[in-house]
Amino acid sequence: MKKVTLLLIYLLLTSLSYGNSRPHPNKMYVKRLGDTIYIGTKFDEKSDLLICFRKCLNNNLMGFYQVGIAANTTDSPLPDVSRNPDKVINLAYSDNIGPISIEGNFCGANHCYKEDYTKKIKTATCDWFSFTADEKPLDNNRLIACKEIQINVVNTIYNPLLPTYGADGKTVISLDSVLCLEKVEYRVAGRSISVNTEHTYVQRDPVKVTTYYGMQSMAKGDEIYFPGGSTADFVKKQAGINNPKSAYPELSSWIQRDSAGSWYEACWMNPSYELGRRALITEDDNMAFTSGTKVYHRLINGQVAKKGTINKWSGCYTWFTPLIDNDRLLCYEMKYNGGNYLFIQTKKAVSSVFDLPAGYTNHVYSVWHTDKTQSVTTHSGKAPIKLVSKDPGTTILKIEN
Numbered sequence: 001m002k003k004v005t006l007l008l009i010y011l012l013l014t015s016l017s018y019g020n021s022r023p024h025p026n027k028m029y030v031k032r033l034g035d036t037i038y039i040g041t042k043f044d045e046k047s048d049l050l051i052c053f054r055k056c057l058n059n060n061l062m063g064f065y066q067v068g069i070a071a072n073t074t075d076s077p078l079p080d081v082s083r084n085p086d087k088v089i090n091l092a093y094s095d096n097i098g099p100i101s102i103e104g105n106f107c108g109a110n111h112c113y114k115e116d117y118t119k120k121i122k123t124a125t126c127d128w129f130s131f132t133a134d135e136k137p138l139d140n141n142r143l144i145a146c147k148e149i150q151i152n153v154v155n156t157i158y159n160p161l162l163p164t165y166g167a168d169g170k171t172v173i174s175l176d177s178v179l180c181l182e183k184v185e186y187r188v189a190g191r192s193i194s195v196n197t198e199h200t201y202v203q204r205d206p207v208k209v210t211t212y213y214g215m216q217s218m219a220k221g222d223e224i225y226f227p228g229g230s231t232a233d234f235v236k237k238q239a240g241i242n243n244p245k246s247a248y249p250e251l252s253s254w255i256q257r258d259s260a261g262s263w264y265e266a267c268w269m270n271p272s273y274e275l276g277r278r279a280l281i282t283e284d285d286n287m288a289f290t291s292g293t294k295v296y297h298r299l300i301n302g303q304v305a306k307k308g309t310i311n312k313w314s315g316c317y318t319w320f321t322p323l324i325d326n327d328r329l330l331c332y333e334m335k336y337n338g339g340n341y342l343f344i345q346t347k348k349a350v351s352s353v354f355d356l357p358a359g360y361t362n363h364v365y366s367v368w369h370t371d372k373t374q375s376v377t378t379h380s381g382k383a384p385i386k387l388v389s390k391d392p393g394t395t396i397l398k399i400e401n
Contacts, residue, residue, distance in 0.1 A: 032138040040081035048072040057110040059124040062153045065092045090219045101211040105160035128154040151186040192318040192335040201309040212300035219265040221256025227345035228393040241290040246283040250371045275299040275313040340399040346389040353386045368398040
């Protein structure tokens with residue numbers, strides 16, 4: 001993403017138990033057991049965050065299956081990364097990413113052909129995946145400490161308009177005609193999972209992509225907040241919360257939390273990269289919305305994909321306890337594609353100076369992204385942040401050291 005402004009910001013901050021270390025952890029443990037990997041990292045002073053990647057969903061595709069929290073009052077994550085979490089935050093009973101709707105027929109992710117879950121005709125297959133930790137292959141049944149874990153996946157998604165029929169010429173027995181190749185890169189660092197996705201269409205004839213959501217969440221949140229969107233603050237999570245592009249053109253994320261505020265989950269779509277620019281949806285479409293117990297970004301609506309069409313998007317899931325959450329703003333850290341970022345999301349018009357907790361003392365920051373309604377300044381590069389926000393929105397600072 002292009003930097004909007006470069007500012008050297010040395011924050012003079014108060015002290016917390018973290019001292020001068022960053023709250024977002026660098027150390028992780030990972031263990032591979034066959035086609036499953038278990039990851040553990042510190043969530044807060046009292047607990048670890050546990051993440052499991054495995055093949056799942058009706059199409060048996062590789063992805064993150066479970067995210068949860070387990071008690072741990074020590075300073076480092078516990079090496080027993082395959083233990084059961086005390087609290088499950090996110091469980092893949094449905095799609096995390098995908099699927100694609102071709103003329104009303106969903107394919108990929110968790111979807112069977114024609115949504116018939118008795119026959120369970122697959123609409124996608126996992127062709128290949130790899131696990132690496134700090135750029136080295138993960139050996140089976142070996143626990144290692146690392147800073148980043150990478151999961152690369154290649155899936156084939158089949159064309160639901162060209163099913164294979166049985167001997168009677170009427171009964172669909174499988175899907176075999178390839179629609180597109182799906183490449184997904186997951187980068188797990190600390191409490192964040194960056195997701196970089198690419199679809200390359202290879203079918204012979206053009207098809208109409210009725211809908212493509214891309215990034216979704218099944219987090220078990222009680223409350224939800226759309227920064228710069230239709231909710232001014234956290235509200236009760238329920239179906240039917242909409243955010244049309246015409247009203248909220250800069251919306252790029254949502255945050256869920258439980259009613260006690262013991263955990264938060266942010267789902268952010270990079271608004272300056274490919275499909276994240278939302279050029280392939282109309283002004284009346286929702287940028288993000290709730291349906292049932294799930295939350296969705298929307299990236300494509302009613303676009304034609306020809307042979308050779310390539311669609312990409314990039315985003316990040318992160319789980320956290322906030323640095324700041326009050327009636328003016330929400331602030332938290334995210335690791336995204338190898339970088340560390342502070343998200344500052346205003347809930348109303350703001351013009352004030354504020355401090356951050358310790359752990360961010362004397363770090364150098366640059367302004368990586370601001371919504372049009374936001375601006376950030378410092379006093380001689382030494383004072384706490386001054387944030388001016390005409391309307392609710394998002395500012396992202398990159399931690400440069």
